Amino acid sequence: MKTPPESFLLFKEELRKAQLEKERLQLYYEQKLTEVNKELCRLKEQIQSQQDMMRTTLEYASNLENRLTEVKEEVAHATSKSRNSIY
Secondary structure (H helix, E strand, O other): OOHHHHHHHHHHHHHHHHHHHHHHHHHHHHHHHHHHHHHHHHHEEEEHHHHHHHHHHHHHHHHHHHHHHHHHHHHHHHHHHHHHHHH
């Protein structure tokens, strides 16, 4: 059997190195993608929490506004009753 030429052996070695580099880069890429996805999930959770907090705050402010309107009406009603009873 004939020995393969040196250029073929060099090419074969370079191909093996390129395949190893490809596998290393693929693992690196998958690792980074996993990290980015985890960070994205955390950010989504934070955004959801902030939205919930804003919704709760707006509901609270709306309820306070309604209650304030009711109190103003009660005060106006009580004031008008007391004015009518004096005269």
